[in-house]
Amino acid sequence: MFRLILGVFEEGFIYAVMALGVYITYKILDFPDLSVDGTFPLGGAVAAILIVAGVNPLVTLFLAFLAGAFVGMLTGIIHVKFKVRDLLSGIIIMTALYSINLRIAGKSNVAIFSKESIFENSFLDKVVPEPVKFLVPIIILLLIIIIMKLLLDFYLKTKSGYLLRAVGDNEVLVTSLAKDKGAVKIIGLAIANGFAALAGCIYTQKHGFFEISIGTGAIVIGLASVIIGTSLFKKRGKVKATTAVIAGSVLYKACVSIAISFGMAASDLKLITSVLFLAILIISYERKRRVKTNA
């Protein structure tokens, strides 16, 4: 029972890292960025291949982020500089990454069970006593998600962060401030995909292997987390959007877990997700309308 909840939080935190990125594109920039379906496994491929090569697992976190950010930048450039529609830019990058990820990893499945990771290494073996070992992943994941959340909160308060938020709300304002809104979008996409790749890197280290199919539907999980989180917690006092997104990700994983517990076939889960999605959208819309009519 405890293990079940622990598992939900572990998975939820891993995907929350990606969801924070999706929050930037979807909620702030109003950009439906499908490239995360490719950058999530990109982070995994980078992690696997670097760890096999003997690179320190902590270092792979940074390198995976950079790889994701670079690709996010490309999505942005395709959209901003070459005037390709947002959805298409993402699809182009996502499709290209399938081949690139295979090239990076060398094959479709790379096992790293026997190598050191941020969750299992000789340092932790020495420091952590055997009976509490099972708590190590959740503590590490909690640390990572807190750090990433705080970094993002901090960034959104900087000048560049304000501009980012302004682009989504009011492009004219940004232009009138004599700022290049295209450049701001590119930065936003870079950060978002950096987060997605970082999540893929953590996922691969947590599960012990890279598999090309892990990106399938990543964007759906990201969007679900963002929408569930922001819809449920928006009106609840002072919960920050980033916190809400993290909670949304955990809730999403909890729903999937419940569905599996009840013997739901994996093939039906996507339908359940859609229904859940729709219900939340309708409920949040209802509430918005009621608030308006009451006012």
Next chain:
Amino acid sequence: MLFVLLCSLFTGCSQKEGQITIGIGQFAEHGSLDNCREGFLAGLKEAGYVEGENLKVLYDNAQADGGMAAQIANEYVSKKVDLICSIATPMAQSAFGAAKNSDIPIIFTAVTDPVLAELAKEDKTPSGNITGTSDKLPVKEQLEMIRAILPDAKKIGILYSTSEINSVSAIEEYKAAAADYGFEIVIKGITAAADIPLAADSLLESVDCISNLTDSTVVSSLPIILSKAANKNTPVFGSEVEQVKIGCLAAMGLDYYDLGIQTGKMAAKVLKGEAKAADLSFETIEAAAFYGNTAVADNLGINLPDNLVSSAKEMFSEITE
């Protein structure tokens, strides 16, 4: 959160006294893997574990979604099942990762290369509390069979998914052994089922026959390949009995049901406490069996050699759709 709590209490209490619960996680929906699962349950039955009586089976199919496989594995570990059976490589790896900090044994099947997947060490001993059976193709026997049926053939074409690790390692083996039998291997990689028609056309331009792997994507679209090959009068060889049934000329292949039975028996040993998964080396089916389809042979105007036919495990005289 409260909901999760209630649910797991609910499922936690439904276990009967003295009953053994196992979780069967299957990576994808596909004939061979389904046969594995059925064989596995049959193997357990032979050893005295009957579903519904003293055995409770949880079954989940990840539908080829890596994230889902991880979630299913987590689910089994948190439910503290007595044993996890994992069908196909990514599922086995997910279970291995998820069960690391528990004492749940894992039995895998349909993992082509357990050493490459890091589920076993070079000497076939387990990497942890995990063992099972490999579905490594009998490549040499297959090449020998093709040579016997087609004495003049030079080029064998193989379609494979670039995303399936099993296929990639099988191709390496084909390439390494082909020259010994005077063949050249021509490969065409695909990334999705949608690529198959064009890839098959292009492959059929240059080869004397096609040999299939156990590649899920390709096998699922086999009828397309078979009809294109039939138009060009090119023989297609299978890697498994199901493929011969639906129109491959012949196969020196595995019987996934038998593989499942073998796996089920290993699982029973572990459940009975006769052995620990951590101490059992993984097993492979050594003997390749010949399967042939006389209806296909007639269509192509090919005579299947008598010695092969007489040694066949099963012969088919019609093509089942």
